[in-house]
Amino acid sequence: MTAELVRGQNHPLPQARLEIRVSAGTPVVAGATLGDENGKVHGVEWVAHPGAPVLPGLEVSKQAAADHRLAVDLEAVPDAVHRVSVLLALPAADGRGPVRFGAVAAPFVAVTGLDGTEVASYTITGLEAESAVVALELYRRQGAWKVRAVGQGYAGGLAELLADQDLPQAHQLAGSIHEAVARGLARSVPAPPQRTADGDRSPQPAAPAPGPDHGATAPQGAPGPVPPASPYDPHGAAGPGPQSEYPGGPGAADPASQPSPAGSGGPIDYSHPRRQNAAPPPPPPTAPPAEPGQPARPVAGDATGWSMDERLYNQVWGMFEDLARTTAAYRSAVDFAESRMEKELDQVLSDPRSRIGGQGDAAREAARARHGQLVARAREAFDRDLAQLIAEADVVEPALPPAYARWDNPAWHAYRVPMEIPMALRLGDLHLPEADRIRIPMLVRLPLERGLWIDSGRSGSPGDTFADSHDMRRLALETAVAHAARLLAVYPAGEFTVHVIDPAGSGAQALAPLVQTGVLAAPPALGAAGTADVLARLTQRVDLVQMALRGGAADSLPPGLDTAQQLLVVNDFPHGFDDRAVNQLRYLADEGPAVGVHLMMVADREESAGYGPLLDPLWRSLLRLTPVADDHLADPWVGHAWTYEPPLVPPGSQVLQQVLTQVAAARRSWDR
Template sequence: MTAELVRGQNHPLRETRLEITVSAATPVLSGSTAGETLRLYSQDACVHRFPVELDAVPASEERVSVVLALPPGVRFGAVAAPYVAVLGAGSGAELASFTIDGLGDESALVALEFYRRQGAWKVRAVGQGYAGGLPELLRDLGLKQPEPEPEPKPDPAPSAAQPVAGEASGWSMEERLYNQVWGMFEDLARTIAGYRSAVGFAESRLDQELDRALSDPRTRVGAAAEAARDQAMARHTDLVDQARAALDRDLAQLTAEAEVVEPALPPAYAGWDSPVWHGYAVPDEPSMAVRVGELHLPEQPALRIPMLVRLPLERGLWVDSAQDRRRAQDVAVALAARLMASYPVGGYALQVIDPSGSAASALAPLVGSGVLREPPATGAAGVTTVLSRLTERVDLVHMALRAGAPDALPPDLDPAEQLLIVNDFPYGFDDRAITQLRYLADEGPSAGVHLLLIADREDAHEYGPVLDPLWRSLLRLTAVPDDHMADPWVGHAWTYEPLLPPHGSQVLPLVLRQIAAARQAYGS
């Protein structure tokens, strides 16, 4: 759990390989100091990430400081409060964060301090500002300001490094691309947060200045009042323009990165319109994640971030059919096909419950391709049969795991991950079937049984709060664009876009036929 620090507060660190994230409303110079060593990072962006290796700090040094500095002429009191987060480089978990507010004329500050106590490292929120800027800060820390190196004059080169697909850390290209997509997701979230914070600050300051002007009877009317209002509006416009310019610069960089990364994504990460699907072959190993949609924010709707979910699924999926039932069925079928395509031959199996048979048309690609080992179960009897079989499977797997004998399962038990598609829930379900489904939602993922529910929550209103734990346990996806997704960093409301093949495309049946043919060839 993240520790949200205030000035002077300290917090123990459970990791020593750290990544520092800095978010500001204007381009900022960031860096770290240890002893007489000063490392500074680029001032071209509002969001920075840089590493701090505490294990590499010499034993003679007890402190490492994280410093921020603004360009000449800019002060922290005129922009939104900067935000600094400490992440574990190994786990990726956010360990501590600090929003540095209450600043005025300062143009440089010591944000955080890492210090060693009895062999263990802690972080302290400092927030000490310096009106004299970086030179005063460095003098206070006993450091000399680094002399700028003379810039060579080579042939004209791009002002910023060109983005490269797979430049994130990871053991494989797939893992590097996964980490890069998540890095883009975080960068966009924090960039938009900085912009919104800056605009909010400008609006708040405008209101305060107008209130002050109106509260004084001497300046409420006349030329002086008009001049005060004009000056306040000009300062507001200047702040908003600065924030928008910084936002546009960062968005352009992220857009350029997305244009490079998207074509490099493997099938499991790629959109249905990607050419990579036309050369699809069943993989030898399961993918580490799968794309279940796209996310975007209103400031830049054209910049879509792939929504990647780790495999095997840790929670079930729920396609909300409230707005378009047939489209929800199509989205679920496309998701099921994508999940199957992310696993090797025999690694994934589908089972379908369609009590009323209303999804027959949408399920036709799955049925016609032969990827279903059994036809969709219909009626109350079909619901009971499938749920009983999967519940028994989960029980057996858990008993074997608790006994420390995972290989002691019955020989006829299919080792493949199981995906159960349930259409029109809760139609055809009695109380016992609902209890079994809730059990599968809670205990199934750890036993290799996963749910893909197609349902309108209103259809189950008669059950009241009984089903609330079920809905909360599932990842809600929608059949139409909907802004119900939240990021884990700042909590923006992201618009989710479901994934469907382009109209008239044959990519879905092509992929399903490939999977069925591979199964037949391997006798699976």
């Protein structure tokens, strides 16, 4: 029976291998410290945190998330350790996220066995100004282990918490932990909105035990619905939950316009109001029912949503989540089988009587046979789930609208300039090595909540093995052009404007589709003077719109101001940028998205190393993409390393030219 603990209460632990599951109403950092008999932490090597997630007998998540799983093997912790303290902390505030636990839902912590059976749980109540808390304590008493509900909060955050455990380097370690969390932003994609109970997908794969990359999974036994974990929050780990800024999910509204400025000719659309009434039920399936005992036949658009656009969006994210979780379950089962076999073999070798001879050989063969059976059963379940997902992908991919479709999808042949902004945009595909047959569309919400960084540097991935630095820069700019073209294509005429800075003129060939079709606001800016002019105009635009919106006077903007969403494509950074231009670029990256100015950097970070840490916030604020396949992105539920594939135009295809020609013609008609 599960023990529901209150503060100070303890409970015996029946086994050594455990999971600690955390559910919070906002992304939190989870960690743990190892203490001696007096609870003292002797050094940073006794602390598990996102920057150093593995200690003997202990593993924590590598990212900030709303849900966590911590793996504990009490038999593997050092003999000098008598106390394992589980820590939770809010990430360093950036002005947009909660700064104290009193402003969010009470965190819920549960200790479970590897099979998911709950041993003890604790809801941490009574927190107010605290930003860090010791949630639980596993402690050794007379040779046995127990768990105690602690709930001790610290208004001074992680630094104060660690200092209270007598760690000399408390402040330095707290800073490095927050820095490790911040570094994760460069590999993040926005998480989907939370789905309501009506939108849940069935069946859900078994939840996995954590491995080296496992970060956030939905807890079992947590009271009430739990938002999806979000290291991919566009505002960063310290930002609000994934639902707060995203319209269009279950229970969310279509974007609404702000008042139009006089003489502007178009609306200002910088806010994301939410629909207040409940989401509708999913549409009835149109496919014939499945035969008894067979899985339901997949149908495109069978998720919850107000429109087919929203249903397909939610369905794609559901496929993403299902594949993440079923793969995690398979990896966890394989890890368990290998761990069990190693333990059984160690037992055989530790007994001199069975170490040699027929008895030892038989024991080893039996251990390997049990390992094979466990792996075979896990693979069978994984293949069954994978077959269902492949069948679903086969019906969903052809039904996707242009904004969600690959460039080789026939939907682009029937392309017409839209009248409304879609919910999201496809930025490429994601896949896992165990499931290479299925590609999940990588969708991000519109308008963009953060800028994009197309990394032209050498990442060491298999995709750039045979490409030199010149080829990588060319591929990166071609990828940026494809992204910019897709953004232009999915916005109504006159509601999206693209500017290009190419100081050295090195990208003329790759930029040709944008230049020749006439979709750019002006020719690419060249040299330091051209760079300064474009940055000054966009910086001024951000300032004007910010002042107007903060003052509640959107209709007081200058009549000639372009109220369309703006995209600035920067090639070959930092060539042509002086210190002033660099500061303006950082300003646009930080403040621009909130007022409709977005940044797309095509750059090799190493080439700007001379600026030192000055540009670290810039890179962290951007979503890093690559021009070649690379496994640098992770999902918001488990934390797998997903291989990202950019949305390249098929060789010889004229689809990009045809689409941009239609966009340019529609823009000319709108300008009249």
